[in-house]
Amino acid sequence: MTTAELPPLTMLIPDFPFSYDEWLRHPAGLGTVPADRLGTRVAIVGGGMAGLTAAYELMRLGLRPIVYEAEQLGGRLRSVSFPEAPTAVAEMGAMRFPISARSLFHYVDLLGLPTRPFPNPLAPDTPATVVHLNGDVHHARTADDLPAPYQEVADAWEKALTEHAELFAMSTAIRERDVATLKSVWNRLVTELDDTSFWGFLAASPAFRSFRHRELFGQVGFGSGGWDTDFPNSVLEILRVVYTGADTDHMLIPGGCQQLPRGLWHHRPDRPAHWPKGTSLAVMHGEQGPRPAVTSMRRRDGGIEVRDASGRGEVFQAVVFTPHVWTLLNRIECDPALLSLDQWTAVERTHYMGSSKVFVRTDRPFWRDLDPATGRDTMGMTLTDRIARGVYLFDNGPDQPGVMCLSYTWNDDSLKVATLSAAERLEVLLPQLAAIYPGVDIRSHIVGDPVAVTWETEPSFMGAFRANLPGQYRYQRRLFTQFMDEPDGFFLCGDDVSWTAGFAEGAITTALNAVWGVVRRLGGAAPAGNPGPGDLFDRLAPVELPYS
Template identity: 70%
Template sequence: MTSATAAATTMLVPDFPFSYDRWLSHPAGLGTLPSAVHGTEVAVIGGGMSGLTAAYELLRLGLRPVLYEAEQLGGRMRSTPFPGNPEYTAEMGAMRFPVAARSLFHYIGLLGLRTRPFPNPLAPAAPSTLIDLGGAQDRARTPDELPDVYQEVADAWDKALQERAELATLRDAIQRRDVTTLKTVWNRLVREFDDQSFYGFLATSPTFQSFRHREIFGQVGFGTGGWDTDFPNSVLEILRVVVTEADDHQVGIVGGSSRIPRGLWEHAPDTLAHWPRGTTLASLHGGRPGPAVTRLRRTAAGIRVADERGAEREFPAVVFTPHVWTLLNRIDCDPALLSTPLWTAVERTHYMGASKLFVLVDRPFWRDTDPATGQDAMSMTLTDRMPRGIYLFEDGPDRPGVMCLSYTWNDDSLKFATLSAEERLELLLTKLATIYPDVDIRSHIISGPLTVTWETEPRFMGAFKNNLPGQYRYQRRLFTQFMQGGMEPEQRGLFLCGDDVSWTAGFAEGAVTTALNAVWGVVNHLGGATHPDNPGPGDLFDSLAPLELPYG
């Protein structure tokens, strides 16, 4: 891919190709509210990327966001410092961001944060890549250095995408923001593939008739590594990632991904309605958000929010950003706030599990040269054994380095779920000793282990949503919930957002864009409007609306 092509790419999701990045950057702003409602309190539940985006933009519009957070600001933007070495962090959740995520990068630029290329498999930022499959090992710095079978698999994937999913046409339409072509092609794919799993798509593709090719593809994958744990999911979920190039050209945030939501918490907007210059979300909250929300109730005047300290407040609007499953088991939510079809969509939401384990080491010893082979002592590693993915992060030859000794998904993640952090580390060191028998990783560890299993985190119960085949209709209900003009009065004023409501779950871009949908919804709900020169997602909804599949 040329740099010019990369520069033209954006995560213009084909289901609803609204240009959020252009809406954000337009000098007219996101809208205005009547002066009579300036200072009105609006609840924002959840202090992750979606919650902080919504709260920040509502503040700019002259409202008073009241942020509730059950744990820590950042949500799955969780950068955990190593004890004794807090300048080094482990990225427990989001850690790599495609440059195509233009709306997210609006805020990264606003905060002046620095990025650096992410060391994905075979990426220039990786020292080298070792593929360990079936007991055989291949090491390379570029795809051309791998055995022919890997090129055969890559070609089979590319041909399947071109022949069955019109990849070139979709990418060209995204780069040109040709909404008509994009929706015409994508809507056909939705009709054809809504009931197709990722594995089913591969197995029915003429180019993937070899089981061995499908196996290698699952274990090595494309872009970011093996995708076999994604095989049961809807192929539409995968196609969205591929056509928007969300799996490519990824970077990390220097200092940790949590600097984005925490930066919005502390940032004073340059332009503010109602509030004096210098006002921040932190200053409006006395430096800390409210506690966990325990109950939501409809009232005659709005929605009553109760928190775990027993306090209750009433709001004309509530923005809800956590995983929607928390409405089923963590928050006592008034059933009247959502329609029966929406409750069904909440119940049917499917989440992916994920586990990680990090250690801090004295230096990037993996760059040492093996005297016997002349190769790096260690590499970014993809394996069919229990670690699955091993990532190496460095900040100079004489400074400590961070090792992600394992990154696993779904069934592979569950293999770790009952183990303590120390047990996980011992297990991984044993497994890695069979891959790198001459490398003493333990002698270099100076801090850790730090670990997470997202499916056992009580406020999350999974890493992110990923639809199963046949769940497109449920996803459409969740995504379009911000359009409330046709709803019953008791269902208005609660706005669902977050990456699991988006079409690109697991990507911070989806958290940002659905938060912006909710901002438009709140403005509309409170009698405000967008500028005619800068219409928002709700203003253009009818022309961009996701395809509605028949239900009967």
């Protein structure tokens, strides 16, 4: 059977290959709680995608979620509209979603949100791609338009994956949901590669014996763009993304991805347990909306007391905690008994990636104007080794305002602009882009002020997402499996707890782990015909590496 004849790729994660999408759409539902537990109040700390997924599903099961949010509903699904042009949206956090993220698209479809292809470099629906490295500029529509060294790098990456990471066996097993093969191959790879960085994996591959090839790959990459800011991270982080198709075939949500969590806040399920028809999270919380930021959590009276910035405290039988785990160290006064010592160590060791973005609104998508001398688009999606790194162009129609992401950066590149205001960043970027596009007056098309974000300086986040360094698999396992180890009602979830940090799919799937845990905590269970992640845990559990 050829790849084209196989089922599509999904984000079935090899560490814990539970089919969350199938669990979600099963007609038997996710579970039930005893009648005397219906209406039980459950604290949901954080109103991002994980928090609102957990809150929505617990509400459907007849519980009463109480959502706490420090800033705004959405978390890192943060869409900022430009003044006087509500259709022009800057996606400050998540902005592209792989079609393999089937649990995510369960909710996209539930809300009836439209999608369209994201303009990644060299993607079929991207009108033009420009690669600028070492002062050289290359215009391309497909990879075949790039000079030979770029194709050599693409071939080297494919060869390294095939020869040293069993790409075909893994992707085939994921497509077929062949759990036995997945566990067999992946558990061995985890044992072999846990101590290997992404750079070390490339350097050890004969296909990448040329430093120049490794450098080119780091700058341009394949899929959604460059990879060199990931070079210090564990190669296992990269392999999960590649195996599951998470770095290709991306979609965007017109009007902004923040519509997704906000949509769950307002959505009224057809047949909620216990609650009257028409109930939603918004209805439950009333005009006051979510409660303010959590300031302390401690075990008390057989439950967990949650106190917020208003000074209000309430004891809950179950608490679902979704923010970045570092907030447990410095933003919230925490009872040490909330987690085990090993789990606190894993929280302390969590490594976060930084990221910055700069957006501007334009009068129109002028980059689609044809250059009379070359016949090419004036500008294209741009990858560069200079400070901008990634430039993305969002076309809302020929007569509509356009949006340019003038810079999308990670880690060290993000820190280069972290101390600059949005206006200062714009003044740094425009001359750099002028060197790539001489004669193109970008400034003349900009309307209003730029908007920018640096996630490592955002007080409720302190980073874009978790990314394990070599040797940190054991720590990640402790965080992911905490929903099984927690007997007293405190559940960690969110994408940094997942195996695929930085993807909304990971936020959703770990939230579903927490839903299963809360139901069990309150004496309920998943249906026998639709077992949940905890019911199959012993069969699917992530491999446990020796500690001594």
